[in-house]
Amino acid sequence: MTPAHALPARIVILGGGAAGWMSAAGLATALPGTAVEVVESEAIGTIGVGEATFPSIRQFNQLLGIDEAEFLAATGGTYKLGIQFRDWRRPGTHYFHTFGDFGPLTGPMALWGQFQRLGAQCDGGLGEFCLPTVMAQHGRFQTPSAGDGLGARYTYAYHFDATRYGAFLCQLAQQRGARRTEGQVVAVARHADGRVRALQLADGREVAGDLFIDCSGFASVLMGQTLGQGFVDYSPWLPLDRAWAVPAARAGDALAPYTRVTALEAGWSWRIPLQERTGFGHVFSSRHISEERAREQLLAQLDAPPLDGARLLRFQAGHRERFWHHNVIAIGLAGGFLEPLESTAIFLVHNAIGRVIQLLTQSPAPQPELAAEFNAQQTRQYARIRDFILLHYCLSERRDSAFWQHMTQQALPDTLAYKLHAWRETGVLHNYDDEGFDETSWLAIHTGMGHWPQRTSPWLKEVPVAFAQAQLAQRHAAIAQLAAHMPRHEDFLNTRLAGTRRARPPRGDTP
Known part of the structure; x- marks a missing residue:
């Protein structure tokens, strides 16, 4: 599509890593006439641990023309059907948030409504009526097929090494014309009106640009330090501010097609299975536990020997007051951070890149209007995801620390309080604009935590009990049969990877 206004001739990205090279690959692909340059320094490390994502990463990869098998081989990736939450409702319980559907969400045959009505007469929990949940429980995986009915009603994501993903996209972006400049930024030159003119490097070089993308991580060199954009603090609601991360050897058990999240004394631990190793981490509140005790609790979660020492990350939940100011756009950690409970870090990066590309190529408005729209969308989305994360805590029955x-008794944002009221009182799953998660995801958390509506539509009771029972039984049996005939996750993955060469870069053709 031909833009209705002039595109920036030179885009400079400060910082590499996954965020920087995702930005470079996306912009170089979508704006082939624009010069894209990434400035990064090998002396400055990146925050790269085993990453979990959710299904939108597939659309981003597809837009870049990335072959799935090459991507999985290059990043040590595995498939992900969702997240298993352990000990969240109370110790000894678990449930899945998976990327499937629960049938109709409204109307007389709303599956969850009929299940609540007839649950005592049904086999298993509500999760057993969702295909990817059953697949995950049995370690099965295959890609959806439109020809098998229920099998088409789910999607999937990936686990992968974020550092290797950044390197993979570095090659792709350079194949498509992006330039990499090694150097450490020591100063930022600005125009008289406040816009950034150039990055000044330690060796005296200058890298000038028309538009700058700040992917400098928590340092937020351009948006925070240079432009002075303040921080909107979410820590009153999300006090978790530390994370230990450690890689471990592959355990001897089957390769799980899901992330495992376990509630602990002052936070939670993650387990992310990759091809050659397993990533473990512990996200916690330093106000409620010491760093050393949190580290001990993490190491107790390991099911195989560690491959390296545990690394401590410090952060604060929230985001910059603006994500786009003057000619600078903050993407990734430079713009904000939310604890990775629902694997939103990579999503927030590629979603922001998509918005930038859309605004640059489709909007006739001058830059201030583009920036205002981008800031409004980004601010809403961070708040929506914050609320979804909070949902996991406020529904818990735990009071053991x-x-x-604190997490179960704190005052909630009005946006979340209203959603809880709507569900509890009427069974309505209310969504706002710029949500990160749809109604099905909210349903999975509500019902997984045993939080059912107090009142539901009388329409549900107009369905004869025998008919509703038969429909539920039919779906339950069909899902069990489909999952039973699927290959094991590791077998499917190995078949998918057959014939690929490890770390082979993707083709440079523009999709």
Whole structure:
């Protein structure tokens, strides 16, 4: 599509890593006439641990023309059907948030409504009526097929090494014309009106640009330090501010097609299975537990020997007051951070890149209007995801530590309080604009935590009990049969990877 206004001739990205090279690959692909340059320094490390994502990463990869098998081989990736939450409702319980559907969400045959009505007469929990949940429980995987009915009603994501993903996209972006400049930024030159003119490097070089993308991580060199954009603090709601991360050897058990998240004394731990190793981490509140005790709790979660020492990350939940100011756009950690409970870090990066590309190529408005629209969308989305993360905590029945007492009894944002009221009182799954998660995801958390509506539509009771029972039984049996005939996750992955060469870069053709 031909833009209705002039595109920036030179886009400079400060910082590499996954965010920087995702930005470079996306912009170089979508704006082939624009010069894209990434400035990064090998002396400055990146925050790269085993990453979990959700299904939108597939659309981003597809837009870049990335072959799935090459991507999985290059990043040590595996498939992900969702997240298993352990000990969240109370110790000893678990449930899945998976990327499938629960049938109709409204109307007389709303599956969850009929299940609540007839649950005592049904086999298993509500999760057993969702195909990817059953697949995950049994370690099965195959890609959806439109020809098998229920099998088409789910999607999937990936686990992968974020550092290797950044390197993979670095090659792709350079194949498509992006330039890499090695150097450490020591100063930022600005125009008289406040816009950034150039990055000044330690060796005296200058890298000038028309539009700058800040992917400098928590340092937020351009948006925070240079332009002075303040921070909107979410820590009153999300006090978790530290994370230990450690890689471990592959355990001897089957390769799980899901992330495992376990609630702990003052936070939670993750387990992310990759091809050659397993990533473990512990996200916690330093107000409620010491760093050393949190590290001990992480190491107790390991099911195989560690491959390296545990690394400590410090952060604060929230985002910059603006994500786009003057001619600078902050993407990734430079713009904000939310604890990775629902694997939103990579999503927030590629979603922001998509918005930037859309605004640059489709909007006739001058830059201030583009920036205002981008800032409004980004601010809403961070708040929506914040609320979804909070949902996991406020529904918990745990009161066994000071942390859980705080998280389950705190005052909630009005946006979340209204959603909870709507569901509890009427069974309505209310969504706002710029949500990160759809109604099915909210349903999975509500029902997984045992949070059912107090009142539902009388329409549900107009369906004869025998008919509703038969429909539920039919779906339950069909899902069990489909999952039973699927290959094991590791077998499917190995078949998918057959014939690929490890770390082979993707083709440079523009999709």
